[in-house]
Amino acid sequence: MWEYTDKVKDHFLNPRNVGEIKDADGIGEVGSLACGDALKLTFKLDENKRIKDAQFQTFGCASAIASSSALTEMLKGLTLEEAEKISNENIAEYLGGLPKEKMHCSVLGRDALEKAIGSYRGESEKKIEGEIVCECFGVTDLEIKRVVAENGLINVEDVTDYVKAGGGCGKCHERIQEIINQINGIQIQPKKKEKALTNIQKIKLIQETLSREIQPALAKDGGDIELIDVDGNKVIVKLRGTCATCSKSELTLKNYVETKLRELVADSIEVEEVQ
Amino acid sequence: MNVVYADNNATTQVAKKVLDEMLPYLETYYGNPSSMHTFGGQVAKNIAMAREQTAALLNASPEEILFTSCGTESDSTAIQAAIKSNPDRKHIVTTRVEHPAIKNICEHSAKNEFHVTYVPVDENGTLDLDYLYKNLTDDTAIASIMWANNETGVIFPVEEIAAKVKEKGIVFHTDAVQAVGKIPIDLKNTEIDMLSLSGHKIHAPKGIGALYVKKGTKFSPFLIGGHQEKGRRGGTENVASIIGLGTASELSKNLMEEENTRVKEMRDSLEKGLLERIDNAIVNGGKEKRLPNTTSIAFEYVEGEAILLMMDEFGICASSGSACTSGSLEPSHVLRAMGVPFTAAHGTIRFSLSTYNTMEEVNFIIEKLPPIIEKLRKMSPFWKKNQ
Numbered sequence: 001m002w003e004y005t006d007k008v009k010d011h012f013l014n015p016r017n018v019g020e021i022k023d024a025d026g027i028g029e030v031g032s033l034a035c036g037d038a039l040k041l042t043f044k045l046d047e048n049k050r051i052k053d054a055q056f057q058t059f060g061c062a063s064a065i066a067s068s069s070a071l072t073e074m075l076k077g078l079t080l081e082e083a084e085k086i087s088n089e090n091i092a093e094y095l096g097g098l099p100k101e102k103m104h105c106s107v108l109g110r111d112a113l114e115k116a117i118g119s120y121r122g123e124s125e126k127k128i129e130g131e132i133v134c135e136c137f138g139v140t141d142l143e144i145k146r147v148v149a150e151n152g153l154i155n156v157e158d159v160t161d162y163v164k165a166g167g168g169c170g171k172c173h174e175r176i177q178e179i180i181n182q183i184n185g186i187q188i189q190p191k192k193k194e195k196a197l198t199n200i201q202k203i204k205l206i207q208e209t210l211s212r213e214i215q216p217a218l219a220k221d222g223g224d225i226e227l228i229d230v231d232g233n234k235v236i237v238k239l240r241g242t243c244a245t246c247s248k249s250e251l252t253l254k255n256y257v258e259t260k261l262r263e264l265v266a267d268s269i270e271v272e273e274v275q
Numbered sequence: 276m277n278v279v280y281a282d283n284n285a286t287t288q289v290a291k292k293v294l295d296e297m298l299p300y301l302e303t304y305y306g307n308p309s310s311m312h313t314f315g316g317q318v319a320k321n322i323a324m325a326r327e328q329t330a331a332l333l334n335a336s337p338e339e340i341l342f343t344s345c346g347t348e349s350d351s352t353a354i355q356a357a358i359k360s361n362p363d364r365k366h367i368v369t370t371r372v373e374h375p376a377i378k379n380i381c382e383h384s385a386k387n388e389f390h391v392t393y394v395p396v397d398e399n400g401t402l403d404l405d406y407l408y409k410n411l412t413d414d415t416a417i418a419s420i421m422w423a424n425n426e427t428g429v430i431f432p433v434e435e436i437a438a439k440v441k442e443k444g445i446v447f448h449t450d451a452v453q454a455v456g457k458i459p460i461d462l463k464n465t466e467i468d469m470l471s472l473s474g475h476k477i478h479a480p481k482g483i484g485a486l487y488v489k490k491g492t493k494f495s496p497f498l499i500g501g502h503q504e505k506g507r508r509g510g511t512e513n514v515a516s517i518i519g520l521g522t523a524s525e526l527s528k529n530l531m532e533e534e535n536t537r538v539k540e541m542r543d544s545l546e547k548g549l550l551e552r553i554d555n556a557i558v559n560g561g562k563e564k565r566l567p568n569t570t571s572i573a574f575e576y577v578e579g580e581a582i583l584l585m586m587d588e589f590g591i592c593a594s595s596g597s598a599c600t601s602g603s604l605e606p607s608h609v610l611r612a613m614g615v616p617f618t619a620a621h622g623t624i625r626f627s628l629s630t631y632n633t634m635e636e637v638n639f640i641i642e643k644l645p646p647i648i649e650k651l652r653k654m655s656p657f658w659k660k661n662q
Contacts, residue, residue, distance in 0.1 A: 002580075011580070012584065012587065013585070015654060018653065019569035020656075029656070033576075033617050033618050033621070033657055034617040036578060036617075037578065038603075038619050038656055038657065039656070040656040048531055057578065057654060057655060058654055058655070058656070059576065059578060059654075059655040059657055060578050060581070061578050061579075061580035061581055062580055062581050062584045064578075065581060065654060071610070114532050167605065168605045263652065
């Protein structure tokens with residue numbers, strides 16, 4: 001049994017705005033019979049370019065119908081710029097939450113909305129971009145990357161709940177995990193590094209980074225940098241040589257030195273110049 | 276709200292008589308049947324009687340009945356017993372439409388040096404017997420073929436298959452969880468080596484099952500422990516439930532005729548009533564050789580979970596062959612094996628009746644379901660396109 005909120009049940013049993021606007025300004029169709037759910041969203045703008053009416057037709061389970069109904073309610077009165085900010089999380093929140101296994105229903109809503117706005121703006125239907133990862137449900141690596149990044153997903157099951165990928169034969173599980181690792185790798189690795197460092201290790205790593213990476217780069221312009229102190233995550237330095245008199249030294253410090261140290265030591269580092 | 280329970284292939288109501296017979300073994304006679312004292316030891320006699328009752332339902336000998344905790348345990352026991360007893364054989368034959376209890380242990384075995392042949396079915400759910408027989412080899416340790424399908428109710432000719440399989444010296448097992456109690460079974464006159472059954476499908480409680488092991492069949496226990504069940508299944512007996520299964524077996528034997536007359540008529544009325552009132556509705560599986568209580572109907576262009584939840588508002592209980600109810604996203608492997616198109620598979624509902632159902636309930640479903648399908652179809656973007 002699925003645990004649906006009262007709001008989901010209400011939108012399922014009494015769906016709002018069922019139908020198709022005949023002279024719609026925007027039309028978005030996503031999903032298919034094979035996939036088990038599909039949504040056709042249509043909207044009409046008023047003279048101020050706000051959404052006057054939005055209607056849906058959905059083939060799918062209770063939460064797919066409820067998500068579609070909720071979306072049409074959310075859309076009314078919005079400008080397209082406001083509407084395009086609606087995320088799948090917003091749709092789920094509007095319904096008081098969806099079971100994790102049903103998050104793909106909210107993604108269906110967002111996808112239909114994007115397509116509908118795209119059709120209004122005259123953007124040609126996007127060709128399938130990226131490579132198909134899940135053959136059962138026709139999900140590409142780009143779609144998986146997006147949903148992983150936007151929703152902070154960490155395992156294959158999550159991805160299946162959000163975009164269905166991996167919910168069929170299961171052959172693509174390894175590839176999905178690779179994508180998750182790839183996306184999360186960028187975010188997780190520095191954190192790990194930070195945790196693992198003791199104060200002494202950190203100071204050592206800062207010194208190494210300065211002498212190996214930063215000093216040679218500054219030296220090209222006749223400048224130099226000296227480490228004065230490390231206080232927690234605050235790195236206090238003194239710029240020397242041409243850097244000391246350069247009007248752009250503040251930029252160098254923040255945009256280059258600090259970025260480099262954050263990348264290679266810890267992402268909470270702040271660089272300050274001793275006065 | 277009244278419950279209209281039409282999901283008896285999922286589980287059944289415990290019969291009043293079954294519960295009455297069980298209670299003394301929970302309240303008063305709680306002794307361990309293995310004990311030396313009379314208080315405990317006397318219970319063993321009642322277990323022996325339950326074994327006779329269970330054997331009688333299958334026309335087997337009591338010593339051929341092994342009590343287990345459920346149908347799944349019976350299935351796992353059978354498969355691994357055959358594998359262990361034939362250590363040089365590395366092949367399993369089964370069907371593409373088995374219950375997960377068999378499907379998943381076969382898939383699990385396939386990861387451990389076994390190869391598995393899955394015999395296909397046609398669009399009526401009929402098994403490809405030629406394919407089955409062609410794939411029996413010297414390397415085959417066991418053929419496990421279900422007696423009746425849980426989703427469609429389609430019955431396989433397991434007695435005939437068992438005879439062919441035995442000719443080749445291969446162990447034959449059948450998962451008869453859905454068949455037992457619904458159609459006559461006469462094991463003394465078959466070549467079936469092992470058969471699984473489950474208590475809660477025949478009005479006994481959940482947590483009790485049995486495995487029939489034909490005399491002379493090589494066996495190896497699955498649960499290793501005490502001497503219970505003659506060393507074939509360790510673990511203190513679930514006494515009350517065993518008594519319950521015995522009583523339920525006896526009741527089933529007596530109700531078999533009603534199952535195949537009154538229940539069958541109710542099923543047929545339900546099917547006819549729904550098909551007459553709802554367009555684009557198709558019965559999945561051949562109607563000829565089918566369990567008397569089961570019908571699987573595909574309502575095209577709508578999704579099963581939505582149908583179930585709308586029926587739930589009226590207290591109607593059934594189940595779906597669709598993606599969204601099972602946690603898996605694809606329609607059932609049974610419907611896919613039969614080649615049921617996606618348009619129909621996603622909107623499939625299984626009704627399964629029992630002797631507890633009434634014609635009033637059947638009429639209630641016939642009255643309530645058509646507007647539900649209509650409402651969902653009006654919402655569906657595919658419906659008009661296909662009219």
